[in-house]
Amino acid sequence: MKSTLLSVLAITVCAAPAVAATTSQPTSVVELFTSQGCSSCPTANAFIAGLDADHPDVLALSYGVTYWDYLGWKDTFGDPAFTARQRQYDQALDSGVYTPMMVVGGQAHAPRMPIDTATRANVPASIALVRQSGELCVEGKLPKGSKLALIGYEPGIQAVNVKKGENRGHTLTLANVVTDLDYREWSGQMVCGLHPKAGLAVLAHDATTAAIIGAARFEP
Numbered sequence: 001m002k003s004t005l006l007s008v009l010a011i012t013v014c015a016a017p018a019v020a021a022t023t024s025q026p027t028s029v030v031e032l033f034t035s036q037g038c039s040s041c042p043t044a045n046a047f048i049a050g051l052d053a054d055h056p057d058v059l060a061l062s063y064g065v066t067y068w069d070y071l072g073w074k075d076t077f078g079d080p081a082f083t084a085r086q087r088q089y090d091q092a093l094d095s096g097v098y099t100p101m102m103v104v105g106g107q108a109h110a111p112r113m114p115i116d117t118a119t120r121a122n123v124p125a126s127i128a129l130v131r132q133s134g135e136l137c138v139e140g141k142l143p144k145g146s147k148l149a150l151i152g153y154e155p156g157i158q159a160v161n162v163k164k165g166e167n168r169g170h171t172l173t174l175a176n177v178v179t180d181l182d183y184r185e186w187s188g189q190m191v192c193g194l195h196p197k198a199g200l201a202v203l204a205h206d207a208t209t210a211a212i213i214g215a216a217r218f219e220p
Helices: 040-052 080-092 115-119
Strands: 009-013 030-034 058-064 100-105 108-110 127-132 135-140 147-161 171-185 193-194 198-207 212-218
Touching: 030 080, 030 115, 030 171, 040 058, 040 100, 040 171, 058 080, 058 115, 080 100, 100 115, 115 198, 127 198, 135 171, 135 198, 135 212, 171 212
Parallel strands: 030 058, 058 171, 127 212
Antiparallel strands: 009 193, 030 100, 100 108, 127 135, 135 193, 147 171, 147 198, 198 212
């Protein structure tokens, strides 16, 4: 990892009453596994950018994977931890590992999809991010043992000029690029001590199926 969420998101447990914060609970989550070295990925990148711009209830995230770096261009946003997350979905969904790969709600995958599939509500409002004493906390009603993914990302669009590989000479645009990833197991108690420097998404996964059973988002 380029940096760890532990340096940005110091995790503690707190039990005091929460105060409402300006955050949101997405009704749908679409995660794109992409690579700047993949000639098939720019269309999917554009799809995710459109989702983010036109559908505020959808949380759309872009992960840079690393297994195409050997083609001549090293993904500037790539991280082995993001490749590992995609492989976890492969184990849960028997999806194979490919790009572009979109995962909807942690339950279905495809290289492309109709807009109504991506925007259809698939995530219950079971967790929320709330402010307390100048920090963010995760509260919710989840089964104990659920897996929390703490995902740092850069909100908005980033442009990358690719100089080598399959996309040589092209400028790629990517939305909500993931920068950090960490995991916690839900104990039933509020998780506090979150101090994100940019966007933060918290995804709660079913411990067995990897389906997303809760989602919350913060953007400064």
